[in-house]
Amino acid sequence: MDAARWLQLSPHLDALLELPAPARARRLDEIALQDAALAAELARMLALEAGREDFLAQPLVVPRALREGSEVGPYRLEALLGEGGMGQVWRASRADGLYQRRVALKLLRPGLADRSLRMRFAREREILARLAHPHIAGLLDAGISAEGVPYLALEYVEGEPITRYWQRLDVPLPTRLRMFRQVCEAVTHAHANLVVHCDLKPSNILVTADGQVRLLDFGIAKLLDGAAPRDATRTGTRAFTLHYAAPEQIRGGPVTTMTDVYSLGVVLYELLTGLKPYRLKRQSDAEWEEAILAHDPVRPSQMLLRQSELKADRVQRQALRRRARRLMGDLDNIVLKTLCKAPEQRYPSVEALSQDLQRHLDGQPVRARPVGALYRLQKYVRRHRWAIATAGAALGVLAIAVGAVVWQSREAMEEAHRAQAMRGFIVGVFEQAGGTPGDRALDLRALLDGAVARGDRELARQPRAQAELLGVIAGLRMGLGDDAEAKRLLDRQSALMARLPSLPAGLRLDAAAQRGQVLRRLGDAQGCIDTMIPLAPLAAGERRHLPASVAEFQSQLGRCLRARGDVDGARRLFEQALALRRETRTPGAAVEEIESRLDLAALQADIGRTHEALVGYRDAQARLEAEAGPRHPLQVDIGRQMAAVLRRQGHPGRAEVHLVDTLAAAQDLHGAQHPVTLGIRRELADVLLDQSRFRDAAVPLRHRHAVLAARYGTLHPELFDSHLALSQVEWQIERLGAALGAARAVTAIARRSGDGARTVRGLLAQAQLLHEAGRSEEARPLLLEARALRSASAGAADPLVAEVDRALGEVDAALGQPGAIARLGRALHFLEAGYGPRDPRT
Known part of the structure; x- marks a missing residue:
């Protein structure tokens, strides 16, 4: 048996050996409910102990029954005080008449050959020999009886x-x-x-x-x-x-x-x-x-x-x-x-x-x-980040956060003054935002801004507390979908942390995971990797002490590696995070374990194993419902991922069913204008477009576009995809002017941001609309520009180049240009290679 297994078995075996047979059987049944293999192995060892004389080299029972009056070395046993798996403790007195004093005589089971237990007994003797204190029962004598039984004579305490x-x-x-x-x-x-x-x-x-x-x-x-x-x-x-x-x-x-x-x-x-x-x-x-x-x-x-x-x-x-x-x-x-x-x-x-x-x-x-309220809040935000995505929950969390800052940082204040400061801080933030703590219609973003500003004033000389507060508020911002603002706050947090001479490992790992997450969500997966990789050795060394923080760190780093196409690296991290979360019994660990299962299922989808991915998603869905009910925010994410896989398999109708249910859940949990809800509207429109239900698709697209335009302005990068989708729908329902206007907005947004791939998308959208309208001569220059731009950066085999080539082949065929059929054939080949034969783009 290896040391690790014995380490697991030994305490259970010690405890079981102390029990009478009926209680021992009941305890084995309890162990079996948690670990059937462990219970079976313990039962086997107990059977050996009962039936074999050579178990552990010698029987685990005293070969000569000890009773009152028995002699062990120079001591006569008077009464049994206690018994355990390692031995017995007797009240005893000297039998040789040298002096009269009662002792507590501790006996190792005779003949016990297990090295670790003998060493434990010897170590206790060594330890007691070191200790001499009026409140410690001291060691008086030690030896081995004529029968080879080790004993310790301790001060008898009545x-x-x-x-x-x-x-x-x-x-x-x-x-x-x-x-x-x-x-x-x-x-x-x-x-x-x-x-x-x-x-x-x-x-x-x-x-x-x-x-x-x-x-x-x-x-x-x-x-x-x-x-x-x-x-x-x-x-x-x-x-x-x-x-x-x-x-x-x-x-x-x-x-x-x-x-x-x-x-x-x-x-x-x-x-x-x-x-x-x-x-x-x-x-x-x-x-x-x-x-x-x-x-x-x-x-x-x-x-x-x-x-x-x-x-x-x-x-x-x-x-x-x-x-x-x-x-x-x-x-x-x-x-x-x-x-x-x-x-x-x-x-x-x-x-x-x-x-x-x-x-x-x-x-x-x-x-x-009192235990720092801000520290507890940070852990709460991490454990319940899905629920905090709702504005109402975030409002409650903020009310705790802004009060906790002053309460935690002013340790020199008396309790009454501390409580008053906490209340004043909360009320002050709400007053600055123009509302009250109970007002759910309050502009939460204004409230968060007020909390940051007030924290800056109150914590100017408390950089660590200020850094922790910024992390909490950044987490709330991400929950609201404000990733760019969250990054700005995390940039400030990084600057504050850099000024501190030392930081707890947990804070460093949590901050890196949060920063990596927001960078990935903003499309900078490499920046995420560059941020997190230097802390990977720290995470590896803290697995035992900070399992929840390490698992979150591994999950976020794995998602960044996945975004960069490193499937093997991502899988290793996801599996390590899953193993940690299985072992860690912390609040929220069960839901976090389900997140790890979702990460692994998403990897299956990435490599084209869509059936296995769906099995993983369904398993996660069932586990989550059993653990947290059907309305947990993570169910929304599962529904979206399942719909994406079904769409990839060529089942837009089944994907639509999932998205309709998911949209209803998202509206209930997050509200109609939350980024999660708006994202689902776009995905629902996509599957409706796959089914050529253009007028139906226009409804969620226009709703989403109106919300985004009101929030950001019509030429903001956040509206790129919205303009692109609307250009397709408006054309299909015979609104050419609106369609071309949306396509031109796509190109304008992309050119302003310097995004080459998006510029190609905008040019392609304009050209396709012009071609469909019979204006192929106007379309061809746009396609040639798009092809030159993309092939220069990605190569001729790139799927987006193939999309442009397909459109260019269709335009050339309409214009009677030579080589149109060959161009279409090459485009089909690269589309199938890049997207798969059943993908709608193929």
């Missing part, structure tokens, strides 16, 4: 778990905090000796009758000085207690002193509220892991208030409310700081946590502050 002690005696809050500081002192001593406990929980923290704390069980502790071989700690790092484990332990990431800070935070939460930090519907391991990795803990005071609402007894209800009020503010903030998902956002040490608790007891300001 006490009870700290949670039970506090509940039984109803210990006052200040006393609880002082007692918890004893725990912090013990853990700080361990950290000073380069030892991380890794399994802090109430059952490992006992309180004696005189109120003194003793910290126990360093069985899976980790040395930080590299004294232990690498494989000596790897098995142990997964043998934690799930409910008290830090996110990095769940992910298998590096364990540091801040891992113990998190576990102490869970213990403190339980000591203050009697409950654990997360509200779960079920209590499965999978749900616990998801909560630890992804869910925000409930504020302790809020947890008590919720509990008070469940109490029928008025006295109990009032008592819980009084307790909740005592936790509000400092203690809420202290606990939540210990429970931050990212280690660097927790207290830098257990000593710092202890000092903050003492500051609270002394009535002094504490270091802990």
